[in-house]
Amino acid sequence: MQTSATTLASDANVRPADAQSVRAPEPGAALTRTAVLLIGIVVAIYAVLMLYPLIRVFEDSFREFVPGRIGSQADAPFTLANYTDLLHPAYASYFWDTFRIGAIASCLGVALAFPLAYFVARRRSDWIRSVTLGFLITLMFLSVLIRVYAIELSFGPVGFARDIAALFGERAGSRFYIQFMVVLGLLHYVVPMSALVLIGTIQNINPRLIEAAQALGAAVWKAHVKVTLPLAARGLLSAFLVSFTLSISAFVIPMVLGRGKIAFVSNLIYNRFSELANFPSGSAVAMVMLVISMTIIFAVSRLASSSRFDGAPR
Amino acid sequence: MPVLEFSNVNKRFGGELAVDNVSFQVGEGRIVSLLGPSGCGKTTTLRLIAGFEQPDGGDIRIRGESVARKRPYERNVGLVFQDYALFPHMTVEANIAFGMRERGVPQSEFAERTAKVLELVKMQGLQRRNPHQLSGGQQQRVALARALVTEPSLLLLDEPLSNLDAKLRESLRIELKQILRSAGITTIIVTHDQSEAMSMADHIIVMSKGRVMQRGSAEEIYSTPANRFVADFIGQSNWFNGQLQGNRFVTDDGLTIAVGDRAGAGAAELGIRPERIAVRTNGTRGWDGANVLGGKIETTEYLGPTIHHWVRLQSGRTVHAIVQNDGQCFARHGQDIHLEIRPEDCLVLGPEP
Amino acid sequence: MKRFTDSLLGLVVLGVSIITVLFLVIPLLMAAVMSFDSREYLGQFPPPGLSTRWYTSFFSDAYYLKGLKVSLLLALTSTCLSTMVGVAAAFTLDRYRFPGREVLSAFFLSPLIVPHVIIGFSLLLFFSSIGLLDGFVRLVLGHLIITVPYVIRTTLASLVGIRKSFMEAALILGATESRAMWKITVPLAKTGIAAGAVFALAYSLDDVSVSLFLTDPNFYTLPVAMTNMMRSQFDLRIASASVLLMIMTIVLIWLLDRIAGLDNVVGQGVYHK
Numbered sequence: 007m008q009t010s011a012t013t014l015a016s017d018a019n020v021r022p023a024d025a026q027s028v029r030a031p032e033p034g035a036a037l038t039r040t041a042v043l044l045i046g047i048v049v050a051i052y053a054v055l056m057l058y059p060l061i062r063v064f065e066d067s068f069r070e071f072v073p074g075r076i077g078s079q080a081d082a083p084f085t086l087a088n089y090t091d092l093l094h095p096a097y098a099s100y101f102w103d104t105f106r107i108g109a110i111a112s113c114l115g116v117a118l119a120f121p122l123a124y125f126v127a128r129r130r131s132d133w134i135r136s137v138t139l140g141f142l143i144t145l146m147f148l149s150v151l152i153r154v155y156a157i158e159l160s161f162g163p164v165g166f167a168r169d170i171a172a173l174f175g176e177r178a179g180s181r182f183y184i185q186f187m188v189v190l191g192l193l194h195y196v197v198p199m200s201a202l203v204l205i206g207t208i209q210n211i212n213p214r215l216i217e218a219a220q221a222l223g224a225a226v227w228k229a230h231v232k233v234t235l236p237l238a239a240r241g242l243l244s245a246f247l248v249s250f251t252l253s254i255s256a257f258v259i260p261m262v263l264g265r266g267k268i269a270f271v272s273n274l275i276y277n278r279f280s281e282l283a284n285f286p287s288g289s290a291v292a293m294v295m296l297v298i299s300m301t302i303i304f305a306v307s308r309l310a311s312s313s314r315f316d317g318a319p320r
Numbered sequence: 321m322p323v324l325e326f327s328n329v330n331k332r333f334g335g336e337l338a339v340d341n342v343s344f345q346v347g348e349g350r351i352v353s354l355l356g357p358s359g360c361g362k363t364t365t366l367r368l369i370a371g372f373e374q375p376d377g378g379d380i381r382i383r384g385e386s387v388a389r390k391r392p393y394e395r396n397v398g399l400v401f402q403d404y405a406l407f408p409h410m411t412v413e414a415n416i417a418f419g420m421r422e423r424g425v426p427q428s429e430f431a432e433r434t435a436k437v438l439e440l441v442k443m444q445g446l447q448r449r450n451p452h453q454l455s456g457g458q459q460q461r462v463a464l465a466r467a468l469v470t471e472p473s474l475l476l477l478d479e480p481l482s483n484l485d486a487k488l489r490e491s492l493r494i495e496l497k498q499i500l501r502s503a504g505i506t507t508i509i510v511t512h513d514q515s516e517a518m519s520m521a522d523h524i525i526v527m528s529k530g531r532v533m534q535r536g537s538a539e540e541i542y543s544t545p546a547n548r549f550v551a552d553f554i555g556q557s558n559w560f561n562g563q564l565q566g567n568r569f570v571t572d573d574g575l576t577i578a579v580g581d582r583a584g585a586g587a588a589e590l591g592i593r594p595e596r597i598a599v600r601t602n603g604t605r606g607w608d609g610a611n612v613l614g615g616k617i618e619t620t621e622y623l624g625p626t627i628h629h630w631v632r633l634q635s636g637r638t639v640h641a642i643v644q645n646d647g648q649c650f651a652r653h654g655q656d657i658h659l660e661i662r663p664e665d666c667l668v669l670g671p672e673p
Numbered sequence: 674m675k676r677f678t679d680s681l682l683g684l685v686v687l688g689v690s691i692i693t694v695l696f697l698v699i700p701l702l703m704a705a706v707m708s709f710d711s712r713e714y715l716g717q718f719p720p721p722g723l724s725t726r727w728y729t730s731f732f733s734d735a736y737y738l739k740g741l742k743v744s745l746l747l748a749l750t751s752t753c754l755s756t757m758v759g760v761a762a763a764f765t766l767d768r769y770r771f772p773g774r775e776v777l778s779a780f781f782l783s784p785l786i787v788p789h790v791i792i793g794f795s796l797l798l799f800f801s802s803i804g805l806l807d808g809f810v811r812l813v814l815g816h817l818i819i820t821v822p823y824v825i826r827t828t829l830a831s832l833v834g835i836r837k838s839f840m841e842a843a844l845i846l847g848a849t850e851s852r853a854m855w856k857i858t859v860p861l862a863k864t865g866i867a868a869g870a871v872f873a874l875a876y877s878l879d880d881v882s883v884s885l886f887l888t889d890p891n892f893y894t895l896p897v898a899m900t901n902m903m904r905s906q907f908d909l910r911i912a913s914a915s916v917l918l919m920i921m922t923i924v925l926i927w928l929l930d931r932i933a934g935l936d937n938v939v940g941q942g943v944y945h946k
Contacts, residue, residue, distance in 0.1 A: 036769065036770070036771075037769050037771050038769075041765050041768070041769050044761045044762075044765050045762070045765050045777070047758075047761070048758055048761060048762045048765075048781065049777075049780075051758060051817070051818075051821075052780065052781065052784075052818070055796065055814055055815075055817065055818040056783070056784060056787070056792065056795075056818055058799065059792075059795035059796050059798060059799035060787075060791075060795050062795065062798050062799050062802065063791075063794065063795045063798055066798060118689065118690075118693045119693075121686045121687075121689060121690045121693075122690050122693055122694070125690060136930075136935065139935045140926055140930065140935055141698075143926055143929070143935060144922055144923055144926045145697060147875045147879070147922050147925065147926060148701075148879075148918075148919065148922050149878065149879040149896060149915075149918050149922070150879060150881060151879075151881060151896050151899050151900065151903070151911075151915065151918075152701070152704070152915040152918055152919055153700070153701075154903075155704060155899075155903065155911050155912065155915050156700035156701050156703060156704035156915065157700045158903075158907070159700065159703055159704050159707055159718075159912070160699060160700040160703040160704070160718070161700070164707075164715055164716065164717055164718060165703065165717075165718050190696075193696070194697060194700070197693060197697060198697070225675035225676075225678060225679050226679045226682070226683070227678055227679055227682040251786055254788070255788030255789060255790065255882075257788075257789065257790050257881065257882040257885075258881045258882065258900065261900075262900075262903055262904075272788060272789075272790035272791075272882065275790050275791070275794055276790060276794075276885065276886075279794060279797070279886065285798060288794060289794075289798070292790075292791045292794055292795070295788060295791065296787065296788070296791055299786070299788065300786070303786055370841075370845055371844075371845070372841055372844075391844070391849075392841070392844040392845045393844050393845070393846075393847045393848055393849055395845075397845060398845070399841075399842070399845045401838045401841070401842060402838075403836065403838055405836065405838035405839055405841070405842035407839060407842070407843075407857060408861070409860045409861060418843070418846050418848075418856075419846035419847055422843075422846055422847030422848045422852065423846075423847040466846070467846075470846070470847065
């Protein structure tokens with residue numbers, strides 16, 4: 007399943023350009039009035055439910071906070087305070103925690119998902135494949151609350167907390183262990199999602215290539231390092247991108263598993279609204295978060311589409 | 321009145337002409353083939369006739385009526401696609417009924433007409449099957465039946481045999497021709513395969529780069545190609561550059577070949593088909609008045625019904641000859657032999673008139 | 674030597690994969706087991722005895738039941754709406770060629786990359802500013818914008834896979850463009866549309882981040898109720914609710930398999946034998 011959010015579902019049958027012939031352009035009709043109307047309606051829905059609200063948030067982030075109102079006064083003074091406040095180290099730590107833990111979970115998740123994905127991808131259609139596939143897709147669909155609750159139960163105080171924490175030489179309630187729980191929570195999301203992306207990628211790598219490498223004298227592990235991994239690079243990047251996007255936007259996972267000691271930017275935004283009703287500040291945080299995520303997404307997308315990965319399946 | 325008149329049609333894609341001032345006509349009941357390599361404009365021509373493209377210039381008339389501006393569903397044309405395009409979510413029966421339904425044929429006639437057309441294509445009794453349960457050859461027949469059941473004025477076949485394996489191709493070729501003849505339907509076959517065109521069509525139009533290179537029967541095109549392209553595209557030839565002087569051709573590497581009375585003189589090309597070259601061993605002679613060239617066998621391929629020789633002439637030039645396997649001894653690698661070439665078998669192209 | 678490292682690596686990879694799968698499964702199993710715990714309180718694993726007390730407690734709790742009702746109603750409503758909107762968008766994107774088509778499709782898929790908290794937050798701000806206070810309508814609209822992209826994606830994927838020659842065959846057989854669309858394209862895109870609807874249903878039932886902003890004390894979804902309970906009373910009723918949600922999800926996946934085939938959701942790849 008293509009989970010890279012910005013790509014249109016790709017058509018696998020792309021014919022190479024024939025230099026000598028004149029080919030007809032891609033089939034497709036010219037727009038009709040009904041088509042324009044339909045598209046217009048959909049665009050309007052998106053504009054009303056996403057664009058305009060975001061613009062309001064943008065506007066609001068520059069207004070001064072007046073306690074007691076949802077949103078700010080229309081005539082409240084213009085201020086940059088909401089943004090400058092964020093430079094304070096207390097806020098910066100939220101961003102740092104979010105991106106750091108998100109990156110750790112994404113890298114780890116993709117690494118763990120790869121062998122799993124390889125196993126499924128190379129299997130013929132049999133019950134093992136169906137069950138594993140069904141299992142991965144179910145996990146992906148599973149409500150985040152269930153996962154969070156289950157992890158809290160099994161790795162929290164009622165479960166194996168003390169034993170596992172001891173493995174790391176930590177107490178069950180320490181900041182390290184709590185971060186560990188948050189990472190676990192994110193992994194529960196990241197691993198199935200990445201596995202599904204990578205299954206698609208690996209299935210598009212010619213299985214004969216590993217055999218060819220072996221025939222040329224390479225050990226299996228070396229063949230994979232020199233052949234499979236480079237070819238899977240694009241998919242790995244794509245899986246990382248999806249995982250990272252989800253991880254940094256995580257809300258419930260850090261909220262429940264973080265126990266107040268670890269919080270992500272989304273929790274900060276929520277707190278602005280629920281505890282203080284400080285919408286301007288929340289808006290500023292939201293804007294910063296949006297800009298940072300979009301930048302990362304576009305940068306990594308660009309990288310994944312770039313020609314340095316030519317030859318690798320998507 | 322011809323069923324199809326295609327007159328001075330132009331079609332551009334981007335800045336390029338895919339179809340360049342092409343004109344032809346197809347008479348009632350005739351089978352015509354548009355033959356050429358990929359990109360020659362034959363598929364575009366097909367799509368223009370079907371209505372999937374609109375011409376930039378010129379006119380297209382079916383039974384006298386101009387259809388150039390009409391949508392495909394307004395033309396009474398049948399089309400068998402290269403991938404057959406049988407609707408996968410419908411049975412054979414439903415596929416065939418589709419056209420009848422869209423063209424307003426009364427429902428009461430469906431069963432009978434379906435049965436008749438399936439009989440025509442030798443697929444009786446398979447109404448309930450689904451396309452994925454049919455083999456390639458069977459799918460093609462159903463596609464043909466679907467196109468024929470609405471009794472169109474004109475039938476278009478897009479590379480009908482290209483998706484089939486070699487053995488099937490040969491047997492289906494003959495059958496297809498029989499079906500078309502018994503249906504009496506005016507047909508245009510688009511193909512890049514010369515044997516397909518030559519075996520199935522009464523009349524062949526050879527195209528290249530959007531233009532018509534030559535038109536005629538299979539024999540005319542083969543034995544008297546109008547230009548180098550047609551000569552090379554249909555069958556093979558050995559080519560020599562040189563000068564035509566009267567009834568002799570002098571090649572650039574010094575050979576003199578008698579070619580009989582020809583029009584024109586000056587720089588020209590001489591072509592000889594490999595199967596028209598006789599390979600004589602032990603100094604034997606076969607033909608009176610033939611050109612005799614000495615040479616040595618470089619390579620021999622024993623292919624069963626035919627034997628292919630590559631002969632190195634004394635001038636250093638290598639010539640390809642094909643002889644029928646008549647069970648007699650044939651020349652071997654390294655053997656010195658003589659080639660015989662009759663003047664009338666020589667193709668001379670391009671001399672100034 | 675090569676053979677040794679190969680076997681060693683194979684073992685390590687297998688081991689890691691098994692641990693990963695275990696890690697994914699065990700918490701869920703534990704939660705399921707704990708949901709049958711006979712104790713009245715949340716005690717150490719494993720439970721000494723089994724009972725269905727937590728399930729009865731859940732089903733007799735009006736707070737949870739109301740959330741469940743709202744969630745189901747909301748999921749059905751928003752799925753219907755987003756399927757209609759998504760299908761219209763996907764069909765239009767697939768059929769027509771116009772400048773800016775790629776940009777438009779990226780735009781339509783963009784809610785997937787905007788953090789849900791930001792969507793929830795911005796919608797709250799917007800709805801409050803225009804005085805839209807009805808909990809159900811706010812939730813439906815919020816769920817609409819986050820589920821439509823899934824419908825568009827799967828429907829579009831399905832449409833792109835339909836050979837162009839089918840449409841042309843329908844045209845040359847006498848069907849107009851719209852008849853061809855209804856008789857050929859729509860039936861062939863059915864799996865994509867249905868898969869999209871299933872996705873929309875699942876993500877609507879699951880959503881917390883957007884719903885948390887748009888609910889009020891009188892109108893809330895099951896996940897929101899569970900979240901609130903998790904923060905105040907971390908007890909095993911949540912476990913039984915989780916098991917119920919798990920079962921609903923498994924049913925949805927089974928449905929997805931029946932409709933589209935799981936292999937089609939992931940694809941077989943070009944080297945499929």
